[in-house]
Amino acid sequence: MSAHGLDRTLAALADPHRRRVVDLLRERPYRAGDLAQAARLPFPTMSRHLKTLRQSGLVEEDRDALDSRVRIYRLRSEAMAELRTWLAETDAMWARQLTSFKAHLQKSRK
Amino acid sequence: MRVPADPARAFEAFTQDIALWWQPDPLFRITPHGDGTLRFEPGLHGRLVTRLGNGETFEIGRILVWEPGRRLVFVWRQASFSPDQSTEVEVRFEPVGDETRVSIEHRAWDTIPPEHAARHRFPEPVTLQRAANWWRASLAAFKERLAD
Numbered sequence: 691m692s693a694h695g696l697d698r699t700l701a702a703l704a705d706p707h708r709r710r711v712v713d714l715l716r717e718r719p720y721r722a723g724d725l726a727q728a729a730r731l732p733f734p735t736m737s738r739h740l741k742t743l744r745q746s747g748l749v750e751e752d753r754d755a756l757d758s759r760v761r762i763y764r765l766r767s768e769a770m771a772e773l774r775t776w777l778a779e780t781d782a783m784w785a786r787q788l789t790s791f792k793a794h795l796q797k798s799r800k
Numbered sequence: 801m802r803v804p805a806d807p808a809r810a811f812e813a814f815t816q817d818i819a820l821w822w823q824p825d826p827l828f829r830i831t832p833h834g835d836g837t838l839r840f841e842p843g844l845h846g847r848l849v850t851r852l853g854n855g856e857t858f859e860i861g862r863i864l865v866w867e868p869g870r871r872l873v874f875v876w877r878q879a880s881f882s883p884d885q886s887t888e889v890e891v892r893f894e895p896v897g898d899e900t901r902v903s904i905e906h907r908a909w910d911t912i913p914p915e916h917a918a919r920h921r922f923p924e925p926v927t928l929q930r931a932a933n934w935w936r937a938s939l940a941a942f943k944e945r946l947a948d
Contacts, residue, residue: 783825783828784889787904788801790821790822790823791803791814792801792804793821794813795803795813796804799805
C-alpha cells in the first residue's frame with residue numbers, strides 16, 4: 691500500500707464539503723455545476739474542492755460527450771479500496787495485539 | 801476482547817506492560833528499525849515512545865486522554881508517515897462481571913496542519929467522532945456496492 695496515496699486520500703476527506711461530494715458521487719456521476727448546486731457552494735469553491743479530490747485520486751474527470759466544455763466527475767474505486775484495505779489491516783493488527791494482551795494477563799494472573 | 805482482569809488492572813497492564821505484550825507486526829512497522837520496546841509515559845500529555853535497538857527513542861505520539869480504568873486515547877504516527885499525517889487510537893475498558901471488555905478503535909480521519917497543532921492536544925471529540933463514523937459508514941456502504 692502506498693503510504694503517500696493514503697495520506698492524500700485522508701487529507702482530501704478531512705473536509706466536510708469534500709466528504710459531501712464523495713457522498714453525492716457515490717450515487718452517480720455529476721457535472722461540476724450540479725455538484726456546486728447540490729452542495730450549496732459557489733462554483734469556484736467547488737472547483738477548488740474538486741481539484742483536491744482529483745489530485746488525491748478519489749475522483750476523476752471526464753468531458754461531457756455532448757458538450758466538451760462541461761466536465762463530469764465520478765468516484766474512483768481504487769482510492770476507496772485502498773482506505774478499506776488500510777482499515778482492515780489496522781483492525782487485524784489490533785486484534786492480534788489484543789489477543790497477545792489477553793494472553794499476557796492470563797499469564798500474570800497465575 | 802474480554803480479558804481476565806478488572807478495568808483498573810487491565811488499564812494498568814495495558815499501559816505499563818506494553819513492552820511485554822506488544823507483538824511486532826510486519827505490515828505495521830513503527831520504524832524501519834523495527835518496533836523496539838514500547839513504553840507509555842503515564843498521564844495526560846505523556847507520550848507513547850519506543851526505544852529502538854540502536855539506542856534511539858522514537859515518539860509514536862502524545863497521550864490525549866488518560867482515564868485509568870476507562871479510556872485511553874493517543875496519537876499514532878509511524879516513522880513512514882509524512883509530517884502532517886496523523887492517526888489516533890482509542891482504547892476503552894468496560895467492566896463485564898469481574899472481567900473487562902477492551903476495545904480499540906484506530907481512527908485516521910485527517911491530516912493536521914501545523915497551525916492546528918493545538919487541536920491535537922485538545923481534540924474536539926465530536927468532530928473527530930463524526931469524521932470517524934462517516935468513514936466507517938462510507939466504507940461499509942462502498943463495500944456493499946462493490947459486492948452488488
